[in-house]
Every structure is written in C-alpha cells, then in structure tokens.
Amino acid sequence: MLEAYSQTLTHWLLVGAAVILLMLITYALLQALKARRATAVGYALVLPWVLGFVIWQVYPVLYSLYLAFTSYDVLTPPKWVGLANFKTMFLDDPRFWPSVRLTLLYSFLSVPLGMIGALGTATLLAQDVKAVGFWRTLYYVPSILPAAATALLWRFMFAGSGLLNSILSPFLKLFNIAPPSWFADEKLVLPSFLIMSFWGVFGSNTIILLASLKNVPKELSEAAQVDGASPWTRFIRITVPMISPSLFYVMIMGIISAMQNFTAPLFITTPGGAGTFLNVYIYQQGFTQFKMGYGAALGWFLMVLILLLTAVVWKFSAAYVYYEGEVRKEG
Amino acid sequence: MSTQLPRIAKTFVVYALLIFGASVVLVPLVWMLSTSLKGRQDLFTYPPQWIPRPMVFRNYIDAWKALPFGHFFLNTLFITVLAMLAELFTTSIVAYGFARFDFRGRNGLFTILLATMMLPAVVTLIPTFLIWRNLNLIDTFDPLTIGAWFAWGPAYIFMMRQFFLTIPRSMEEAALIDGANVFQIYWHIMLPMLRPALLTIAVLSFQGNWNNFQAPLLYLNSMEKFPVVLGLKFFEQSLSKEAPMWNYMMAMSVVMAAPILGLFFAAQRYFIEGLNVGATKG
Numbered sequence: 143m144l145e146a147y148s149q150t151l152t153h154w155l156l157v158g159a160a161v162i163l164l165m166l167i168t169y170a171l172l173q174a175l176k177a178r179r180a181t182a183v184g185y186a187l188v189l190p191w192v193l194g195f196v197i198w199q200v201y202p203v204l205y206s207l208y209l210a211f212t213s214y215d216v217l218t219p220p221k222w223v224g225l226a227n228f229k230t231m232f233l234d235d236p237r238f239w240p241s242v243r244l245t246l247l248y249s250f251l252s253v254p255l256g257m258i259g260a261l262g263t264a265t266l267l268a269q270d271v272k273a274v275g276f277w278r279t280l281y282y283v284p285s286i287l288p289a290a291a292t293a294l295l296w297r298f299m300f301a302g303s304g305l306l307n308s309i310l311s312p313f314l315k316l317f318n319i320a321p322p323s324w325f326a327d328e329k330l331v332l333p334s335f336l337i338m339s340f341w342g343v344f345g346s347n348t349i350i351l352l353a354s355l356k357n358v359p360k361e362l363s364e365a366a367q368v369d370g371a372s373p374w375t376r377f378i379r380i381t382v383p384m385i386s387p388s389l390f391y392v393m394i395m396g397i398i399s400a401m402q403n404f405t406a407p408l409f410i411t412t413p414g415g416a417g418t419f420l421n422v423y424i425y426q427q428g429f430t431q432f433k434m435g436y437g438a439a440l441g442w443f444l445m446v447l448i449l450l451l452t453a454v455v456w457k458f459s460a461a462y463v464y465y466e467g468e469v470r471k472e473g
Numbered sequence: 474m475s476t477q478l479p480r481i482a483k484t485f486v487v488y489a490l491l492i493f494g495a496s497v498v499l500v501p502l503v504w505m506l507s508t509s510l511k512g513r514q515d516l517f518t519y520p521p522q523w524i525p526r527p528m529v530f531r532n533y534i535d536a537w538k539a540l541p542f543g544h545f546f547l548n549t550l551f552i553t554v555l556a557m558l559a560e561l562f563t564t565s566i567v568a569y570g571f572a573r574f575d576f577r578g579r580n581g582l583f584t585i586l587l588a589t590m591m592l593p594a595v596v597t598l599i600p601t602f603l604i605w606r607n608l609n610l611i612d613t614f615d616p617l618t619i620g621a622w623f624a625w626g627p628a629y630i631f632m633m634r635q636f637f638l639t640i641p642r643s644m645e646e647a648a649l650i651d652g653a654n655v656f657q658i659y660w661h662i663m664l665p666m667l668r669p670a671l672l673t674i675a676v677l678s679f680q681g682n683w684n685n686f687q688a689p690l691l692y693l694n695s696m697e698k699f700p701v702v703l704g705l706k707f708f709e710q711s712l713s714k715e716a717p718m719w720n721y722m723m724a725m726s727v728v729m730a731a732p733i734l735g736l737f738f739a740a741q742r743y744f745i746e747g748l749n750v751g752a753t754k755g
Contacts (some may be wrong), residue, residue, distance in 0.1 A: 424595060
C-alpha cells in the first residue's frame with residue numbers, strides 16, 4: 143500500500159517539476175526571440191492551462207469522435223463501422239430513448255424549479271434580515287455534502303415505510319391513498335429525483351443571486367414605488383431584469399450539470415432501470431459492457447444535446463438579459 | 474399605524490418562511506444523524522423516532538470495522554490533498570497570467586477557457602481513460618491527482634482572475650521598479666493578498682475531490698485503494714444488499730461529510746465573500 147502512495151507521489155512531483163520547467167523554457171525561448179516582457183511572462187504563466195486544454199480536452203474530444211465511428215472492446219484495436227453506432231442508438235436500442243427522455247425531463251423541470259427556489263430564498267434574505275450570514279451558511283449546507291451520502295439519505299427517507307411516508311401518512315389516510323413507493327415505483331422515479339434535487343439547489347445559486355440582488359440600485363425601485371408600481375410589478379419589471387445576467391449564468395450551469403446527473407442515480411436502485419440517466423447509461427455501455435465505441439457515440443450525442451440547449455438558452459437570453467453599459471441596437 | 478402593521482406582518486412572514494426553509498434543509502440532516510445512532514429494530518418505527526433510545530454509538534465502530542474504512546479515509550485524504558495543492562498552484566498562476574499580462578492572443582485564449590466551462594466532462598471520459606490505460610496506470614492514484622497540474626477547473630481560474638483584477642497594480646509596479654522578478658512579486662505580494670480567494674478555491678477543490686465519485690469508480694479496482702465513497706458504494710452493494718443496514722450507511726455518510734462540513738464552517742466567512750467576487754463581477 144505504501145508503494146502505491148509513494149509511486150503516485152513520485153509521479154506527482156515529477157509532473158509538477160516538468161510543468162514548471164516547461165514554463166521556464168517557454169519564458170527563456172520567448173525572451174531569446176525578443177518578445178515583449180508581457181508576452182514572454184504571460185505565455186509562460188498560462189502554459190499549464192494551454193497544455194491541459196490540448197492534452198485533456200482537444201485530443202480526447204477528437205479521439206472520442208473517431209471512436210464513435212468504431213467498434214472497440216479495449217482488447218482488440220478499434221474497428222471502423224461507419225454510422226452503425228448511431229443507427230443502433232437511434233433505431234435499435236430500446237434503452238436509449240427512455241434514458242434521453244428521463245434526462246431531458248429532469249433538466250427541464252429541475253433547473254427552473256431550483257432557480258425559483260433559489261431566487262425566492264435570495265429575495266427573502268435580501269429583506270434586511272438579521273444575521274444574514276447565519277441563514278446563508280445554513281442554506282448552503284446541502285450543496286457541500288457528498289452527493290453519494292445525500293443520495294443514500296434520500297433513498298432511505300423515500301423507502302416504503304420511511305420518514306417521508308410517515309410524515310405524509312395522516313394526509314394519506316385522510317384521503318384514503320396508499321402510501322407511494324417513490325423510487326421503487328417506475329412512475330414516481332422522476333418526481334422523486336426532482337424532489338431530491340430541489341433540496342440540493344439552494345446553496346451556491348442562492349448566494350450568487352443574493353449578491354446580485356444586493357447590487358440592484360435602490361433608487362430604481364423607489365422611483366417606481368413613487369410612481370405607484372406594486373411590489374410584484376417592481377420585482378418583475380425592475381429586479382428580475384437587473385439580475386438577469388446572474389439568472390442566466392445560474393441557468394446555463396444548472397442545465398449542464400443536470401444533464402450529466404451521475405452520482406445520485408448510481409446510488410439509487412430503481413425498478414427496470416427507470417432511473418438510468420444518459421450519463422449513467424454511457425458509463426454502463428462503455429465501462430461495464432466495454433462497448434467503448436458505442437459509449438463514445440453516446441457521449442458525443444449528450445454533448446451535442448447540451449450544446450444545443452445552451453445555444454437555445456443563449457439565443458433567447460439575447461432578448462431578455464440586460465447588461466448595464468451595453469448599447470442596444472433598436473429594432 | 475397603517476404603515477406599521479404591514480411592516481410587522483411582513484417581517485413575520487419573512488422569518489416564518491426562512492424558518493420553514495431552514496427546517497426543510499435541516500430535517501433530513503437530523504434524520505441522517507439520528508439514524509446513524511439507531512439499532513436495527515428502530516429504523517422504521519412509527520411514529521418516527523427522532524432521538525434514538527438507546528443511542529447506539531457502537532454503530533460507528535462496527536461500520537468502521539465492517540470494511541477497512543480507516544484505509545479508505547487515508548486514501549481519500551491522499552488523493553484530495555495532492556489534487557488540491559496542484560490545483561491551487563496552477564490555477565492561481567494561470568489566472569495571474571490572464572489578469573496581469575497583456576500578451577498577444579490573450580482575449581482569444583480566455584474566451585476559449587470560458588467556453589470549456591460548458592464542455593461536458595462526459596465526452597472526454599473514454600479517451601481520458603484510454604490515455605491512463607496506455608500509460609499502464611489504471612488502479613493507481615495517478616489519474617485522480619496528476620491531471621491537477623494542468624490547471625483543472627476553468628471556473629477556479631475565472632474566479633481567481635476576478636480577484637486579481639480587484640487588487641491595485643501600484644504595489645506590483647513599485648516592486649518591479651525595485652528590481653523584483655515575476656516570481657518574487659507573485660510570492661511576496663500577490664499571494665498574501667489572495668488569501669480569501671485561495672481559501673475559497675481550496676474549500677471548493679477539497680470538496681470536489683473529496684466527494685468525487687465518477688473518477689475513482691472508473692480508475693480504481695482493488696479495494697485497498699478505494700476512497701470512502703467507493704467504500705460506501707461497495708458496502709451498499711454487497712454487505713447490505715439483502716437488508717440495507719441504513720444505520721451503518723448513515724454513520725459512514727456522517728463520517729464522510731464531517732471533514733467537509735468542518736472545513737466549510739471554519740472558512741465560511743472568507744468562502745462566501747470569495748464566491749461572490751467570483752460570481753458577480755463578470
């Protein structure tokens with residue numbers, strides 16, 4: 143065991159030293175080429191990221207595009223199969239579309255729900271509340287907990303005779319409804335995941351939106367109040383547009399992470415794979431069935447899906463997001 | 474009087490909602506702690522038992538011993554600390570470069586960096602795995618720690634850069650005139666002022682590496698190398714497959730969450746300010 147530690151530690155130190163050495167070489171080279179000081183130092187300093195970008199992002203993205211057109215089981219070399227993976231994916235794989243559907247529905251519902259929750263909480267905290275720091279910290283706690291621990295906790299609370307059903311039981315008895323089985327009921331898998339996600343979203347989103355709310359100039363709202371605008375009108379017409387850049391940021395990041403939901407569904411067993419999110423399915427195909435070519439094709443599909451969604455939100459945002467100091471073209 | 478009453482009513486509603494929200498946050502956590510101290514027979518009692526009778530502190534010892542959790546803990550700490558140190562070092566240096574040096578192509582590179590925030594990790598998963606496999610380093614800690622030297626986390630770089638932009642240039646310029654080199658300026662002048670930013674990134678990075686599940690799941694096979702999260706998964710899959718031992722699993726979840734919670738509370742004053750500078754200016 144010590145061997146494993148010392149091996150990694152050695153490699154870690156060597157790679158660290160190599161990165162620093164490469165930075166110095168870049169600097170010396172640019173100096174020798176008579177570059178300006180700012181250029182030489184600048185390139186040397188950002189070198190680690192440039193290297194990382196090429197090694198861990200550009201190359202893998204391109205290589206996985208190639209793999210997407212192959213059949214590859216890790217043991218024998220990849221075999222070119224053309225569009226076969228995509229044909230399987232779209233036409234023949236009975237598990238593909240349900241998992242796309244679950245992933246999309248989850249993102250479409252959990253992101254707006256979470257944003258409304260976070261915006262509501264932030265608005266409350268912006269009302270000159272005493273001990274804001276205390277509340278802010280408290281609301282942040284769910285989002286720093288390990289997703290694995292949270293998933294297990296919710297699975298336990300959602301058990302047939304778990305905490306949630308115990309709390310609900312007076313109401314259930316009143317209306318004569320059988321206690322729901324949540325994650326164990328195919329139809330309730332999605333709602334259960336949504337409820338669970340709602341608990342975890344307050345954290346950083348609330349903090350970002352709260353900071354943004356605090357930056358809205360009070361004069362705007364006061365002027366509108368003098369003109370007789372109701373609190374609701376002021377909120378919708380002044381506050382929301384003023385914080386729209388933050389809302390936009392929270393939304394994009396929320397979509398990207400919701401589309402890649404992974405840890406929670408792997409800790410929660412659902413009947414008949416009803417809780418197989420796309421990212422989980424990619425893992426199953428690529429790493430438990432060793433269909434790396436098919437896995438890469440699925441990965442590319444998910445990436446394109448995420449980029450499309452982001453682009454759509456972006457397009458819409460051009461009309462709604464307000465940036466101070468920006469000159470807008472009329473019409 | 475007519476404006477007094479609505480104000481009191483409003484204050485009341487605000488606090489009532491805040492307390493309601495807080496209880497939604499806290500109830501599951503209290504339940505986790507309470508379950509971790511229950512005997513098996515008390516797991517599903519009705520009405521729910523909030524304070525276990527008797528309190529079974531032995532759960533923590535028994536669960537800890539059911540699998541080599543001591544080992545798992547050490548592994549997690551090892552991975553987390555190495556990755557965090559390398560991330561802190563490289564992301565702050567790269568951010569310094571982007572914030573302070575006007576080199577050709579800087580804005581283009583920075584735009585690319587921001588765009589990579591939107592690149593889903595899932596698409597690089599398989600090729601990255603194959604790189605480590607070709608290096609013969611599967612089932613070692615290398616894939617979980619060494620990538621950090623390449624400035625993991627565009628979001629961290631972005632946050633750091635925002636911090637650098639808030640620091641006035643005059644001190645650096647003075648030091649430059651006194652003949653200090655870039656490294657000296659970075660180390661003696663920038664780093665001390667960056668403390669809140671570094672602390673924020675440290676907490677985020679510690680949390681990210683400590684909680685990370687996907688990477689260890691892909692790269693580690695032998696149990697002696699598992700981090701806590703894989704131990705938890707293994708426990709859930711094998712030892713408590715038939716009848717889930719929720720009390721043990723909750724006990725180990727508490728143990729896994731405790732260090733992050735501790736760190737968060739210790740650093741929270743800086744941390745939340747840090748998040749704000751990173752998120753609102755941009």
